[in-house]
Amino acid sequence: MKTILNKSIAAIAVLLFSASISLQAQGDTKTARKETIQIKTSAECDFCKKAIEKEMAFVSGVKKANLDVATRILTVTYVSKKTSADEIRKAIAKIGYDADDVKANRKSFDKLPECCKTNSGKDCTDHKKDEKGQ
Numbered sequence: 001m002k003t004i005l006n007k008s009i010a011a012i013a014v015l016l017f018s019a020s021i022s023l024q025a026q027g028d029t030k031t032a033r034k035e036t037i038q039i040k041t042s043a044e045c046d047f048c049k050k051a052i053e054k055e056m057a058f059v060s061g062v063k064k065a066n067l068d069v070a071t072r073i074l075t076v077t078y079v080s081k082k083t084s085a086d087e088i089r090k091a092i093a094k095i096g097y098d099a100d101d102v103k104a105n106r107k108s109f110d111k112l113p114e115c116c117k118t119n120s121g122k123d124c125t126d127h128k129k130d131e132k133g134q
């Protein structure tokens, strides 16, 4: 009788132990869960790149942001528990740039340097002149 009792206690202990390990493992993957997305923006030049990347630093949960000016694609790595692709797109639109199907905030867009406005037809090589002129 005593051995049976000991065995079942041992079995329960093993069960509890393994259950706590699997819970812990799940918890770890949840907190560290990162997503990487690519967002098509309306960035025109390095000035836009800096503005967008800087804005990303203010979005909580964003770990990394890099904009490729040639393709206008912003690659963002974020913690999915803290933010979402939609939040990130909204943050980009807020400062005057399109982000996938989210359209740029009109007021912010109007404040952008001329050459940074999509389809302005102006070359961003004049950018430095623009900045000094303001």
Ligand SMILES: [Cu+2]
Binding pocket: 043, 044, 045, 046, 047, 048, 049, 115, 116, 124
């Ligand atoms: Cu620009």
